[in-house]
Amino acid sequence: DQQVKQNSPSLSVQEGRISILNCDYTNSMFDYFLWYKKYPAEGPTFLISISSIKDKNEDGRFTVFLNKSAKHLSLHIVPSQPGDSAVYFCAATGRSRGSARQLTFGSGTQLTVLP
Amino acid sequence: KAGVTQTPRYLIKTRGQQVTLSCSPISGHRSVSWYQQTPGQGLQFLFEYFSETQRNKGNFPGRFSGRQFSNSRSEMNVSTLELGDSALYLCASSSRGFGQGLGEQYFGPGTRLTVT
Numbered sequence: 001d002q003q004v005k006q007n008s009p010s011l012s013v014q015e016g017r018i019s020i021l022n023c024d025y026t027n028s029m030f031d032y033f034l035w036y037k038k039y040p041a042e043g044p045t046f047l048i049s050i051s052s053i054k055d056k057n058e059d060g061r062f063t064v065f066l067n068k069s070a071k072h073l074s075l076h077i078v079p080s081q082p083g084d085s086a087v088y089f090c091a092a093t094g095r096s097r098g099s100a101r102q103l104t105f106g107s108g109t110q111l112t113v114l115p
Numbered sequence: 116k117a118g119v120t121q122t123p124r125y126l127i128k129t130r131g132q133q134v135t136l137s138c139s140p141i142s143g144h145r146s147v148s149w150y151q152q153t154p155g156q157g158l159q160f161l162f163e164y165f166s167e168t169q170r171n172k173g174n175f176p177g178r179f180s181g182r183q184f185s186n187s188r189s190e191m192n193v194s195t196l197e198l199g200d201s202a203l204y205l206c207a208s209s210s211r212g213f214g215q216g217l218g219e220q221y222f223g224p225g226t227r228l229t230v231t
Contacts, residue, residue, distance in 0.1 A: 006157075036222075043119070043205055043222030044158070089157060102148070102171050103220065107157035 003027045004092050006106035014114050019077040021109050023090030026071065030092040034103070035064060035075050038087045047088075048075070080113045087111070117142065119208050119223035127229045133194040136226045140187050140208030147189040148220065149181060152203040161204075164189055193228075201230045 005024045013019045023033075031052040036044035050057040050064045050073070057064050063076045077084055090106040120139045128134050140147050149161040160173035164183035181191040187208075193200055207220035 004157075009155075041224065043207070043224050045222065046219050049219075091158075102160050102163060102173070103158075104160065105150070105158035107155055 002107070003030075004090055004104050004106040006088075006090055006109050008109050009107070010110040010112070012112045012114060013080045015082055016079045019075075019080045019084065019111055019113065021075040021077075021088050021090075021111065023073050023075075023106055024071060025073075025092050027092070027094060027104070028071070029094035030104075031095065032093050033064070033066060033073050034091045034093075035062075036089040036091060036105075037084075038089060038108070044089055077111075080111075082113045082115050085111055085113050119206060119221055121204075121206050121223040121226050123226060124224065125227045125229075127231060128196050129231055130196055130198060132196050133192065134196060134228060135190055135192045136204055136206075136228070138189045138191075138206030138208075138223060140189070140206075141210075141221055144208035144210050144221070145187055146209040146211060147183055147187065148207045148209070149189070149191050150205045150207065151175075152205060152225070153201075158205065161191065196230045198230050201228060203227050 003026050034049040035047040037047050038044040048059050048062045048064050050066050055066050066073045087108045087110050089108045091103045093101045093103050122137045146165045148163040150158040152158045162181050163171040167183045178194045183189045203225045205225045207222045209220045
């Protein structure tokens with residue numbers, strides 16, 4: 001059972017427009033969410049994160065929104081640039097009795113920004 | 116500061132064989148996590164080591180094992196390889212200590228394992 005779901009395997013956006021990547025989760029114990037970006041032949045790199053005590057976090061062109069009641073988060077990229085073309089992974093973590101935290105990842109969304 | 120390095124980068128094995136992958140974390144990082152990435156499945160957590168101790172384990176069969184050395188370098192081993200083990204294996208290191216939460220993880224480029 002996938003606890004973190006990215007239902008869109010791919011997304012194409014025109015350069016300069018907004019890219020919106022979505023992520024849903026099912027585990028109510030998750031309290032910290034992250035987005036990673038991955039280029040081919042490289043490992044994922046951390047992009048932005050948000051704690052469950054917030055509903056928005058912004059870093060330059062990247063903004064993450066969290067809707068806890070809907071168990072949904074989204075990543076907005078404005079304006080989108082061709083260099084943003086990559087696979088974006090949503091990840092979540094939460095406290096678990098007796099275990100250290102671990103990251104649970106979604107299956108990723110391939111973003112293509114068209115020039 | 117050098118990043119996370121993984122060796123080898125590519126590997127081809129046959130069914131039934133075993134394989135050992137290596138990961139060198141960022142200097143000073145004591146936590147090393149391993150993930151398996153397959154198409155459509157995203158990254159699935161294998162296990163995490165901190166100060167030579169496995170402190171968390173994902174839902175993988177016992178054929179998957181790992182260890183961490185005193186210099187924080189880590190190895191993972193897969194025995195009796197199956198075709199379904201073909202994947203990109205990623206290692207990530209973190210500076211956060213036990214009980215201090217996850218911390219930001221830094222990933223290596225991965226080892227591409229192909230089982231034929």
